[in-house]
Structures are given as structure tokens and as C-alpha cells.
Amino acid sequence: MDAENEKKILVEDTTTTDSTPKDEAEKPAGLGDLWRVYRFADRLDWFLNITSLICSIASGAAMPLMTIVFGQFTGRFSDFAGGSVDPDDFKDDVNQFVLWFIYLFVGKFVLAYVATTAVTISGIRTTRVLRQRFLEHLLRTEIWYFDTANVGSPATQMTTNVTRINQGIAEKLSLLVQGLAMFFSSFVVAISVQWKLALITLTVVPLFFLIIGIGMAIDAPIEAKVTGSYSQGNAFAQEVLASIRTVHAFWAQGRMKVRYDKYLDEAHQYGKKKSIVYGIMSSSTYFCMYGGNALAFWQGFRMYQSGEIDSVGTVFTVVLSVLLASSSIGLLYPQVPALANGAAAASELFKIFDKPSSLDPLSNEGKVPSTCQGQLQVDDISFSYPSRPDTQVLKNLTLNIPAGKTTAFVGASGSGKSTIIGLLERWYIPSSGRLLLDGMDVSMLNVKWLRSQMALVQQEPVLFRGTVFENVAKGFTEAQKALALDEQRRLVQEACEAAYAHEFILKLEQGYDTYLGERGGTLSGGQKQRVAIARSVVSNPKILLLDEATSALDPTAERIVQKALSHVSQERTTVVIAHRLSTIKDADNIVVISAGQVVEQGTHEELITLDAHYARLIKAQNLAIPENDTHNDLSAKEGPMVTDSDDAVERVMTAQTEKSVALKDGKSKPKDRSLLTSIFLILKEQKSLLPAICVSAAACSIAAATWPGQAILFSRLVTTFSSSEPSASDANFYSLMFFVIALGNLIAYFVIGYLSNIVAQSMSHQYRLELFSRMVDMDIDFFDRTENSSGALASILSSVPSSLQELLGLNIFVVLIMIVNLTASSALTLGYGWKLALVMVFAGLPLVTGSGYVKIRLESRLHDSNEVRFRESASLASEAVSALRTVASLTAESDFIHEYSETLSSIVIKSIKSLSVAMVAYAFSQSVEFLVMALGFWYGSRLMASGEYTAEQFFLIFMGVLFAGQAAAQLFANLGSLTRAKGAANYLFNLREENPMIRETDDNKDEGPDFDRTVGIHNVYFKYKSRSTRVLSGLSMDINPSQFVAVVGPSGCGKSTLISLLERYYDPTSGMICAGQQDIKNISPRLYRNEMSIVQQEPVLYEGSVRENILMGLDGDSADASDERLNEAARQANVLDFVSSLPEGFNTHCGARGSAFSGGQRQRIAIARALIRKPKLLLLDEATSALDSHSERLVQEALEKSRKESGCSVIAVAHRLSTIRNADVIFVLVGGKVAEVGTHEELQAMGGVYADMCQAQSLDREA
Structure with missing residues (x-):
């Protein structure tokens, strides 16, 4: 056929990286993209957001309000110590302060519950609409847009990216607002008490926000590049997983892993650039705030000594407020990366959202005639694909379709x-x-x-x-x-x-x-x-x-x-x-088209008479059945021939009977390991990252020591201020120690910020690659399960590693700091005054940890159930987008949008119910510290009134417990993301336990097939695992060396199952398949498949060049084949002229799923891929079904020549019987067993099933 003509229909690659417009690819991500998500919020969402904002601000202000009570208490204590207040009055005053703490507890509990619950519900509702609108936008976009645009993997966009956005506008945003409210409220309180001292300490605030702002501005574009690389990698992974049979057939798992790893490596290299940003941003912010503490104490003492401040309580109210502002950074800083990640994810989505559709299939625009007669007319049509405007596919085509x-x-x-x-x-x-x-x-x-x-x-x-x-x-x-x-x-x-x-x-x-x-x-x-x-x-x-x-x-x-x-x-x-x-x-009319133009048309008889293009096509397909052959009426045989106890019937897997990670025997349930066990197992296998983890842990210990250290310094300063003759040298020394703490934090948090990102990026790379590697190595029946669709697995590839990053990323180090702080502060207080410490620590700690544990357990269950539902919904959306042409032709866009929306709505309803309960425990964990403080004030005042405790003891214990309470609250605030990591770790560990049965082992790695001897199929029975009906029932046949064997029969009789068993996608239920004298179960599947090739009915090509797709047919050691071998395979497949005529030749990109080529062109490239392997056994499953008669004849001749030259055996499954009439032996399958066997002539003479099939396909003999 004309290669130049074929070139006309080439459509450019739909998903290559360089197809994305440059301006779109370079558009920087920013927080503005995250705020744009709120356009999907309705009135209820805005009400919830505003309510949450108000309550978050009030909740964050609760702790700074405590400093007023604390300052007044310090003043009263100073009066008591000075003898101006008797013990009874002192106790009465303290009782009033205790009541204020109880009021703060109630207020904090209600405010924290409303703030977090409202924003979380709003986030879930808003992102539900976002997911739905994103799918709707993709389905409403004109189809040709996808020929040149890169939209990544829809599954990734709708799971991982939207989950990141949800965190950015819900959970993390609420914590950020509470942290900011605590930060500013602390300074508001300080200013209201002593404005001059407060303003002096406020000098560090602009620097703090400048650092945060610059850091986020640098981080967001980098994160966008990381997200983009992962999205492209996931799109490729989904393409591979959707065609896993082809990957296994060519033992291409290793090459696919290498290609996938290139996307991961690109993301890794981008991601490592964030390390220096995180290191500088975290260390600078903590240094600024702790330096502010030193300044506050130093200046406060000077003002107190000079008489400008007349009350000790005033100084300590201001200083404690500044301390709380410092501690609020612990709540603020971990949320910054989450916001950057959310902004980058939103940027990815809005690149697609911002593309308006010029042909909206759901629009009401356009005429809607009342009737349709169906008269079609093609009037002087010329057409070029948008990606190749200079290449005409149709040239002034005019045609009438009555x-x-x-x-x-x-x-x-x-x-x-x-x-x-x-x-x-x-x-x-x-x-x-x-x-x-x-x-x-x-x-x-x-x-x-x-x-x-x-x-x-x-x-x-x-x-x-x-x-x-x-x-x-x-x-x-x-x-x-x-x-x-x-x-x-x-x-x-x-x-x-x-x-x-x-x-x-x-x-x-x-x-x-x-x-x-x-x-x-x-x-x-x-x-x-x-x-x-x-x-x-x-x-x-x-x-x-x-x-x-x-x-x-x-x-x-x-x-x-x-x-x-x-x-x-x-x-x-x-x-x-x-x-x-x-x-x-x-x-009624047959139109022959060549080079985009009509060359002849007419009825069958008229075109035969012309004896031109059409007549030549007819002659090429005629089976030339002898005139004197007689055949029985097919109607009598229709029933038994369509024996659909078949491969397809039996491959149906029921979702109800399988778990999401069911083991091979189907008997064991997936293990549910605890969070601590998951962390330990992950740590155990991260030997290469252990130095970085250990150094980061040491830095965490330094950072955590800050809190008990501050408690000691604070108590000493109280003593210094309360002295009848305050010592300036002591005040200066302790202020200097606060500055030393600031320097320690500068170093510690730089190490933590820098190394935690190194660890997180390495883990993401490692576990994405491991998950993909394990998935592609799985047996085919793993992919037959309903929950393991390519869309669902692509979603897992994105979400599970992202969650695993939390186990050893920044969040875990923040949690570690809080645990060390909690432990050290508690130990310190017990050492200084066990009576008060026991009451405060052991009364408060069980309440805090208990409520936090309940919250984590509830969130973990909710997350695990939601993960499964979101994967299912993402799989639905991904399936619709990948089959966009079918969806469009069915006008089924609204159906898919509705189905997707219903799925999301059920998730939202279940989530809201669960969250409403979980947040009670969370709110209690955030507010119970006020009850502990109330108890501490009450009991501590009595110990001081009785003279049993000194001021230094009380304030050290109180501050230690205060910081421990802060640590516990922040600990459980940050543990939410670790619950997601626990579920991800369990998925990974359970997947590791599901080893493929068909794999290369030490026992078989050197055992290869002997295709120089007979391939025997001996009494094979087969059924799919979850079914009771057999597909093959005692199938036996022999394939001799160099023999051309054809397998025919009605659709569903087991032909494709036979090919699957020969490829060893599955093993027989009973019976044996032998290559020579060896059962193929005992042969290395790598060596076995390296000796054979397959061309499937629906050819699969991958994103990449024609060269890469053909060379996929070679094993890894021969992947750099010579051009001569490449050209020979292409020539044999009758595709060389076509490929050579392309501007980029063998370097032309094939597009996702080979979308750049027509079905026939894809088929011939797939045949070239099979032939370059020079197989000893060639499996053809309807290999030429997509070819025109001319190409089919040339390919058949090439296959026959190749078979004779190489001596390979060929097993061909065919419906088009003209392709197998010259076979050495033809097996006719009916009902999973051989019904007839013989050559074409022998089977014709039988006048049975085969003869009837030939008669059904024969053309007019007069042709």
C-alpha cells in the first residue's frame, strides 16, 4: 500500500512531555491557585468556612488569654511573698483564677470542635465538587485537545492531588489559622498589658513573615515541578498496568521499571532542591522567635529595674505571651509545606480547568431539529489533524450517503x-x-x-x-x-x-x-x-x-x-x-477510498465488473471453496457452536468475594499493623537513610530540649524578679541563655528541615518504584480483580508513597520533638517537685493521650475506608476519560458525571458522620490542658501557701507542664497525617506478602524451553479461580517444530484462554503443557517467554518512539539492536515504507496507547515487535484482523517466509479463515475441547463445523 498515504492519518503523541505548551508548563504555582479552589464552595461551605475561621481565631486566642490570668497570679504571688497578702486571701484569689481556667477549657473545647469540624466538612464538600467538576471539564473538552495536551493521569489528579488540596483548605488550614491566631493574640495581649515592651519584641515579627513568604514563594514552583513529574509518571504507569499482558509477554517488566524510574528520578532531583529552602525557612523562623524571647526578658528586666514597669506580673504576662508566640511556630511551620503542596496540586488541576472547550457536548447551543431522516453529505471536505496541520488526511472529499x-x-x-x-x-x-x-x-x-x-x-x-x-x-x-x-x-x-x-x-x-x-x-x-x-x-x-x-x-x-x-x-x-x-x-453503495479521496464506488456487482481496486481486494480474500462442496444448514448447529462456558465467562471476578489486598490462597485477611509497628518496619529497611535519620533525630532532641530548658530559665527569672534586690547580672545571664537556645534552634531546625526533605524525597522515589515494580511483577489474576483496575492501581501508586513520606518526613520529626518534649518536661517536673508534678502530669496525661488515641483510631478507620472508595471513584473517572471517544459517541457524559457524583456523595455523607465523632476526642485533647492548669494552680497555691514549695519550684513545674501540654496538643494535631501513613504502610507490607506464583526462582532460572521438540498440551482442564465452570475441558493437541498450527472456533470457545496458558499468564487447573519433555511450570518464565512472541487481537503500543516499541520485542541484553535488524523486522511486518516516510522515521512518537496511528498501523508495528525477537514459537491472536487485504497478504507472506527461514512454530487464532487456510494443521475448538482436526482441505471434505465456517465467509465465486 502507499506509505505516503498512510502518513496522512498520523496524529501526534497525546501525552509526551514536550507537547505541553511552554507557557503552560512554566506558569509558576502559587497560593492563589489554592484560594481559587474556593470557587467550588457553595453558601453552606462559605458559612462553615467563616464559622471555622472565627472559631479558629478564638480557639488560638485561648492560650494567650491564659497569660493574663497567669500574670495576675504572678503579681498576687509576689504580693504574697512580700507579706502584703495573707494565706487565706491568697487561696481565695487563686480559686478565682482556677475558675477562669475552667472557663477557658469549656471555651477552647467548643471552639476547637466547631472550628475543626466545620472546616473539615467544608473541605470534603468543596473537594467533592472539585473532583466532579474536574471530570465534567475533561468530558466537556473537545476531543482533539487531548491529541496535543498532557493532562497526566486522571486517577492521580482526582486522588493524590485533590487530597493535597483538601489538606491545604481544611485540616492544615485550620491548624494554620489557630497557630496564627495564637501568634498574634499573644502579641495583642502583650501590647494591651505593656505596649512599649511588646513593640520592642515585635521587631522580630516582620522578619519572621518575610522568611515564611520568601520560602513559600520559592517552594511552590519547585513543588509544582515535582507534582508534574509524578503526574506524567503515573500516566505512564497506568498505560503499562492497563496492558499488563503485553508487558508480561515480552518480559518487559524491567524496562518498564527503568522508564518509570526516569520520571521518579526527575521528580527526585527537583524535590531535593526544596531541602535548602526548608532548612533556611525553619531555622530562621525559630531563631527569630527565640531570639525575641531573649530580647523580651533582657528589655523587660531593664524596664522593671528602672521603674517603667511597676509590676512583676506585667513583665511575665508580656514575656509568657512572647513564649507562647514562639511555641505557636510549632503549630505553624509544619503546615507551610502542606500549603505549598496544596498550591502545586491546585496549579496542576487549574492548568486543565483554564482551557475552555470550543466544542462542548453538554451545551444547549445549536439547533435541535424535530426529526432526523439520516441523509448525510460530505461536501468538498479537506482535513488535517490539529497536531499536523500541513499533512492532509482527506483531500476535497465529496460523497453522498443516502x-x-x-x-x-x-x-x-x-x-x-x-x-x-x-x-x-x-x-x-x-x-x-x-x-x-x-x-x-x-x-x-x-x-x-x-x-x-x-x-x-x-x-x-x-x-x-x-x-x-x-x-x-x-x-x-x-x-x-x-x-x-x-x-x-x-x-x-x-x-x-x-x-x-x-x-x-x-x-x-x-x-x-x-x-x-x-x-x-x-x-x-x-x-x-x-x-x-x-x-x-x-x-x-x-x-x-x-x-x-x-x-x-x-x-x-x-x-x-x-x-x-x-x-x-x-x-x-x-x-x-x-x-x-x-x-x-x-x-447499497461501496466506496473505495485511497489517499483521502474516492477512487471508485458502486454496488458489489458493479465494482466487480470494473475489475479494478475493489475486485483485487475481493480476489485476495476469496477462500475459493470448490463448487461441488455441500454444507449443512448452520441453523442446526448454532446452539452447540456458541458454547460460552468460555474464557471470558470464567474470568468474571466478583468484587464481593475479594478483599482489596487478598493473598493468593484467598484465606488470609490483610494484616493491620499498628502505627508504631509500621514506623519500626520502615525504619528497619531504610539503612541508606539511617545516618540522615539519626542526625535528624539528634537535632530533634536538641530542639525538644528547648522546652524544659525554657521552663528552668523562666523559673529562675521569676526568682530573680521577685527578689528584694533583683540582680542585673542574673537577668542578663538568663536572657543570654535564651539567646543560646535560639542559636541551638537555628542549627537544629536547619538540620531537621534540610534532612527531613532529603529523607522524604528519597522515600517517595523508593516506594513509588517498589510499588510499581511489585505491581508489574504480579500474576495476571491479580489484575483480574475488580479493585485492581489500572486506574485504581495508578491512584495507589500516587497516594500510598505520598502518605509513606509522612512516616519519616518532616511530620514525624515534629512528632518526635513533641514526644521528647513531653517526656523531658514531665521528667523535669517530677524531679523538681514530685507532689505537684504527679497531680498535674498523671491527672492530665491520661486524659490527653486517651483522647488523642481515640481520635487517631477513628481517623484511621475513616481514612482506610475512604481510600478504598476514592480509588474506586478515581478508577471510574479514569476509565471514562481513557475511553473518551466511546463516551462521546454514546452521549454518556452526563451518566458518568452523575455516577461519579453519586459515589462521591456517599463518601461525603459517611465521612461527615465519622468526623463528627472523631472531632470530639480531638477537641478534648486540645483543651484538656486548661483543666490540668486549673488543678496545678489550685494545688500549687496550697503548697506555696503552706511554705512546702518555693516560687522557683512552682513556676518550673507549672511551665514544664504547660509546655508538655502544648507538646501533647501539637502531637495529636500532627498525628492525623500519620494515620494515613499507617494505612499506606499496611498496603505496602501486605502487597509484599502476595508473591506471584509465576516467577523466576533459583530453582528454574537456568531452565529454558526446548522448542526444537514438540509442544504438547495434554488433557488440560482450566477454570478461573473464583468460578466453578470450566473453560477448557480435557484439551489435548501437539504442535510440532516449525509447524503452522491454526486454532479456530466460535467466539468464546476457549481459543484466547489457550493462548493465555501457552504464554503462561495462568497455569492449568489440571493437565500439563510441555515444551519438549518439560512441564512449562518447571521452566524459567523469563527464558520461556524470551523464546516466543505474541501478537494480540487488540495491539498495544506505548508512549515512546516506534523504535522503542519495536525494540521492546528484544530481551534486555539485545535492546540495542542494529538498524539492520530493526529494518528487517519492520519490512517483514510491511511497515518499513510507512515508518521511513514519516518525518522522524523510527523516532516518531506513538502517543499514549499508540494513539498516533490507525489500528492497522498499530497492528503492523506490533507484528514487527514480535518478529524482531526471532521467536521459536509465535502466537498470533487475530494478528491481522485490523489490516486491509493487501497488507494482510504481505504480512502473511512475510510471516510464512520468516517461519520457514527461522524454523519457528506458529500458533494462530483466527476468525478470518483466509489467513490460516495454508496451516499445516487446523484445530477446531468447541466447548473447550478439540472438535475437529486436519488441514484446510481435510476439514472441508468433512463437511462439518469448519466447512460451515468457510461457507459463511466465502465471497461470490464469480469474483
């Missing part, structure tokens, strides 16, 4: 046939010319109405997760969707009967309610095709578009379906694209 008639398009692969379908569906807009429907330009018609008048069945049918009924019902019109369920089921059954699908559906375990896997993967190709046809005819469309609609059907099923289609085509405009010409010989 209403109620069948028009067939035939021609070479890549001639522009499918492009016409794309223009009719308005996936693309013509460069010039018009498309008319009933005389009206389709550009003036409403898009949804136009598509609803058409029904499309594509060459590679796409089904969706859901039941058979739900899949067929996707083709309903709006009027049909409003019918009663019983009536809908009747319509579905009638459509399935017309499509010859009813019988095999009834044999499924749940009939029409049987759940299908991702992309309908639990059905065979023929069964998927029939369900897709039923989905198309169920709406009784005016126009039927059939793009190789019966290519996957066996001859008998094809003939019956053709009769059904002929019946439903009556009084309906039907456009058929076909390579198998037997399917269109009765068309």
Missing part, C-alpha cells in the same frame, strides 16, 4: 476511512468543506442531539466496569432512561438478542447482572464486540456507524450478527468500514 441505505467504506489501512467517522461524530472539525445532515451543516446542530442520532461500534470495542445490563444501557436515549426498570431490561435483552449476545450472557453466573472488569476485560474479544453492538442498537438510532464492527467475531457469529445488523439497518442510514469484504457485499 438516508435509509447502507454505505460501505473500504480501502487500505490509513486511507482516511475512520477519519470520516471522526468527522461525522464531530470529534474533529474539517479544515474546509461541510458535513451536512438532512441538508443542515452539522456545525450548526446541537452536538449532543447530533451524536444521539448516531450509534457507533468501533474496531476495538470499549466496555466499562459495571454489569452487562449497565453497559448495554449506556446506549439508552434520554427517553429510554426515564422508563421503568422492567421495560429497560426488556429493551436490553432485545438488543442483545439482535446482537447474538443473549445466549452467552445467560450462561454467565449472574446473567445480565454479571459484573464486568475494567474495559470489559472479563469477556473475550468477540463477546465484547457483541455487547458493544447491542449497546449501539438499543437506542434504535437513525444512523448506524460500524467501524470494523464484526472483526472480532467467528464466522458463524459474524454471519448471524450480520443478519441482525442487516435487519436493524433497514430504514436506517448505515455507514460501514470493513476490511473483511464478505461483510459488506450486500451494501
